[in-house]
Amino acid sequence: MAILEVKNLKKSFGELEVLKGIDFSLEKGDVMAVIGSSGNGKTTLLRCINFLETPNEGEIIVNGETLFDASQKENASESDIRKKRLHFGLVFQNFNLFPQYTVLGNVMLAKELLEKERPDYKQNKKQIKAEIEAEARMLLDEVGLSDKLDFYPHQLSGGQQQRVAIARALALKPDILCFDEPTSALDPELTGEVLKVIKSLADSNMTMIVVTHEMSFARDVANKIIFMDEGKILEEGSPEDIFENPKHERVREFIGGIGAI
């Protein structure tokens, strides 16, 4: 069974139709790269999947459970939406770390707030907190930041901040982790460390959707690529299909253009 199915997703901002019917599905462990030129709805697609925007049409299904169906106009409560959200994680282009928390605090905060709702939280507070902290330390170790636990975001480089953001998203154990151009706010010499982390997540079978302009990364790490053009998926396939034998002239030009840079 597919871990994620997106069916006929449409989104308009007023008159402007940004997504014109997006369909795709992912299996567990798939890494899907989303490529395409600026303004073609890549960010909007991720925002819809993460419930930051409400699609006008379409369905989002995770592990067979319909999380969103535009034709079902029931008003989901805030806590319902939160539960649905937790299937996904999102890593932003500009990190959006919480400046007043340390690296460790950033990774622990959301999980702590979530665990407070457990009925046994009061009795087992100490133990639950210790577990959350141990988990956070482990994640930060995985992204190579064990020596920065007590640093504040402004004391870190962009690449380090983005790795904290990845650990923060992983702390909630999402089924699918989404990245919106995770390296495009970074100096070129810092992109490598972030891409390495994403690659190691891919190796550990994490299901991911990565919007990126890093073509070599898309080619090496993704097993599936969609090329978005004017709110539609113009072409999809394996990296070989897209990079070696693109069916559309536009895809060929885009890849050639980026490759030339």
Next chain:
Amino acid sequence: MFEFSFFAQLDWEQIREVLTSLNIGFVKSLEIFFLTLLGSLPLGLVIAFGSMSNIGIIRWFNKLLVWVIRGTPLMLQLIIIYYGPGIILGNNWWGSGATGRFIAAMIAFILNYACYFSEIYRGGIEGIPKGQYEAGEVLGMTKSQIFFKVVLLQVIKRIIPPIGNEVITLVKDTSLVRVIAVYELMWDGQNYIKSEGIIWPMLFTGVYYLLFSGLLTIFLGWLEKKMDYFKV
């Protein structure tokens, strides 16, 4: 020799009497100062949320209020709030005693400062990047968790300097209440010109204001330092 004769001329009895009297006025000034902050800091937040409301009429009412209050002198507001009910409604709510005048003064001050604070709050809240809210949302936080655990401290850090400026202004603005005959520090000082023909008590009130605003400046600086551990 000169110094000796200078001190010999000082009337220590009079100085003690003047300082005792000025102290009483200063306590009144402090009362106005702290009560104004106590009322206007929270009321300002209500007005700030009002002027960001999705409901048009609430938003416009609050914006109108802020415009009128910030666009007119506090002295005029004091006079209107104190004399207005008597003149316009033919009914002096405030009675004739000192308590009524004091309450009227406090209402004017709290309203005035709340409007200034509301604009500072609004700027602080609207200045928090959208990404902070969205990061909280995708991490499954509730709206109130996002406000209290993510946004609030950042807002506080941003608004401490401008709030501090208003607080220092308030120290000196307390002297305005004398237009409706609420007796505070400067009133006491000025009284000595009329009653005893000496001007130094009036000038000496400046020392009180300076010392108090100096202390506040130190406190505000300390508070800003406390927030230095992160950047927004």
